[in-house]
Amino acid sequence: MHLDITHEQGRVRVGLVPGEGEPDERKGALARHTATFEVGVEPGAVHPDLLVLSAVLSARPWIVRKVPVTTSVAASPALAQALREGPGLRLGTVDPHLTPRPRPMDGDGAPGLCFSGGTDSVATLAVMPARTRSYHLLRRAPQGDPRATMFVTRAAEQSCALLRAQGWPVEVVGSDVEYLRAEMGFPHDFTTAVPLLLHADRDALDAVAWGAPLEATYRLQRGYFRDFAGSPFLGEWGEVFAAVGLEVCVPVAGVSEVVTSRIVHTHPLGAAAQSCVRGRRLGRPCGRCAKCARKTLLAGAVTGTWPDAAALERQWRGLEPRGHLLADPIKVEPVVAHTVHRYLAGGGDSELLRLVAAKTGPDPLDWLDRSYEPALALVPERYRQEVADRVHRVAPPMKPSEEEAVRAYEVRGLDRSQAQADLEAWFAEHPPQDLLPRATGRVRRVLRARVRSVLARRR
Structure with missing residues (x-):
């Protein structure tokens, strides 16, 4: 893979030129060969390593490990070594005399957050x-580009505006990087860090943070516990980010979505949170996607106020939400x-949620209201106490037995065949009610994309 990187006034452009043995269709088809990022940094004011890492994170799915990556901007030996030892990528364009980007001295730097506008992201900032x-x-x-998408950006833009109104600095970086893939979306989980990387020198950043809660950080959302040391955050990419002067920071890694929801319900920043990307x-x-269905349950658990059973069941009957409940483990x-157990304990009478509770078994998860203390090691030491104090205001530390319950969490391979059959039977008797709205929305998105394409050609 060759990456052609140019920094012009107001934008950074990355051109992807696959080499021999790097087919375009690998890992989700490369539909376009250029990605552009809007930046507020003057050309020449970004360390070369930050440019190279930004390009690599944009092109990662189509890079074959055994083929060296060449770039129009040379990287430092330190970055080349970190990429080789972490994700196993080989840089073919290295300047042996280039010194790596230094981390700002303690007290001079600031942490940067990859901000989405979702509940976990807003709770992280809080x-x-x-x-x-x-x-x-x-x-x-x-x-x-005529392609349509279900995602709507207006809510995220409004979330950023609300943060600014409360005095929080926010940099919004427009980019078409999600259009590189034929099936649109971020090329890599860490592509969201590119805006931060491109402004790290200007803003003297010393850490890169994400809003990944306990379930995502430790893989509990997949049905089992995985030590964070083996995750891509640290195992593959931790040393890569360190090579450009940025420590990995995951402030809400020790608390669940129950706690992040509680934070946004009580913090002034809470009004900026919306996890749904289709509103x-x-x-x-x-109100129809799986995130909305889950956030409805979370809001009820936090506030103690629940929709009636018919409203809850109508939301979970949608094609996407039902798929999450029928998966094993449930997503x-x-x-x-x-x-669900909180809902039933409060007198809820939804037949569907009783079946879900039967599938998941008794609720042993009181630790979801508390903080898993080992996760604080994922916050740079200079910020750790401040973050811990704020987390503990809403989530007291877990007891040792609760920490052990987290590490012992495992629901894969359980025999839940009868509960699964009962759940499938209920859904068979209650088909989705959102088919017409989904079809109408799909037509509307396609028409908008076509109009956008026609207007672009006329320009």
């Missing part, structure tokens, strides 16, 4: 130091199980 700067990667359709604007989630099962 527990981080006041000098934290946020960076949002905003999807921009490339000129003339037309902030405060108006679509983000710890949260679903815990909130």
